Amino acid sequence: AQKITQTQPGMFVQEKEAVTLDCTYDTSDQSYGLFWYKQPSSGEMIFLIYQGSYDEQNATEGRYSLNFQKARKSANLVISASQLGDSAMYFCAMSLYNFNKFYFGSGTKLNVKP
Amino acid sequence: DAGVTQSPTHLIKTRGQQVTLRCSPKSGHDTVSWYQQALGQGPQFIFQYYEEEERQRGNFPDRFSGHQFPNYSSELNVNALLLGDSALYLCASTSGGGSGANVLTFGAGSRLTVL
Numbered sequence: 147a148q149k150i151t152q153t154q155p156g157m158f159v160q161e162k163e164a165v166t167l168d169c170t171y172d173t174s175d176q177s178y179g180l181f182w183y184k185q186p187s188s189g190e191m192i193f194l195i196y197q198g199s200y201d202e203q204n205a206t207e208g209r210y211s212l213n214f215q216k217a218r219k220s221a222n223l224v225i226s227a228s229q230l231g232d233s234a235m236y237f238c239a240m241s242l243y244n245f246n247k248f249y250f251g252s253g254t255k256l257n258v259k260p
Numbered sequence: 261d262a263g264v265t266q267s268p269t270h271l272i273k274t275r276g277q278q279v280t281l282r283c284s285p286k287s288g289h290d291t292v293s294w295y296q297q298a299l300g301q302g303p304q305f306i307f308q309y310y311e312e313e314e315r316q317r318g319n320f321p322d323r324f325s326g327h328q329f330p331n332y333s334s335e336l337n338v339n340a341l342l343l344g345d346s347a348l349y350l351c352a353s354t355s356g357g358g359s360g361a362n363v364l365t366f367g368a369g370s371r372l373t374v375l
Contacts (some may be wrong), residue, residue, distance in 0.1 A: 150302075179361025189348055191303070191366035198361065237302050241361045245316060246291070246354060248364060250302030 148173045150238050152251035159228045160259050166213070167223040167254045169238030177243035180221040182212065185235040185253070194236075197221060199243075228258045262287060264367035266351050272373045273341050281336045281370045285353030292334040293364065294326060297348040309334050310357045338372075346374045 149172040159165040171180065182194040197205045197212045205212045213222040225232060238251045265284045273279050285292050291310045295303035305318035309328035323339045338345055348371050352364035
């Protein structure tokens, strides 16, 4: 069975500082993808970043980077230079390569303070 | 380029009623998945449709059913509504029949309240 764990229900960060959101996953499959989505209060899930299980380098997308530690089964999201607009719920998710079904964690609510 | 569109955005029903939610996938996508997101939780997979067929189903009762039309749009039907069905229902689309770890594009959801 696949499982995603996010242990930080809420986080605060000062504007312009960096923040790390934790995510650990559990699967016996070797082929999978890891994703981070942002969900503002409007409800829409916005894709941020993707890491494949065979990717040797950590993924980066602008201010977002994914700290992938395969042996520890962790996929932490790092947001650099936080902005007020980054305040939202953040979800870590996993999908196996053999079927595009996403398993989501319980989310982390990030609040960026001015 | 329109993303995933869902309707209605909000609706209120009473226990025992039936509801139909609608989704139009992003242009170029042919695969639609539905997720249920209860308050304070992450989304949970309901089912996925490709080529007008249900390809896989999550741990949801038969009261939850769906359909995909030739234009790739989809409907989610829930019969005999229970209070516990109150949630945000998210539609997500991708292409290629859902194989591989493809990025899902989500709509803004339909928020269902059951009284």
